Amino acid sequence: MQKWEYCVVGPVKSNSLGDRSFWGHYPNKLFLTGEGRRGAVIEGSGKKEADNLAKAISELGDEGWELIGTGNVAEDAHFLYFKRPKS
Numbered sequence: 001m002q003k004w005e006y007c008v009v010g011p012v013k014s015n016s017l018g019d020r021s022f023w024g025h026y027p028n029k030l031f032l033t034g035e036g037r038r039g040a041v042i043e044g045s046g047k048k049e050a051d052n053l054a055k056a057i058s059e060l061g062d063e064g065w066e067l068i069g070t071g072n073v074a075e076d077a078h079f080l081y082f083k084r085p086k087s
Helices: 047-060
Strands: 004-009 027-033 036-041 068-072 078-083
Touching: 004 047, 027 047
Parallel strands: none
Antiparallel strands: 004 027, 004 078, 027 036, 068 078
8 A cells, every 4th residue: 555745835933843833934844744743944035935935846846745735724824735655
């Protein structure tokens, strides 16, 4: 049976990944694992949020992730859900 890895991309409040929620200008890649979650902020270079999000999506594509859905938890908080086969 095929097993999958999952990742959620959304905005974060700050550069700290702690337990802060996803709001702000820098997208966060949050990887969901059997041991819990781990994250990485995609730092921008002072560009628009859309440019930083494009960078995050491009990096995930290069790493073999496939977009499987979108959703939002608030009117202005949109999330992208990705998966890829576990190796």
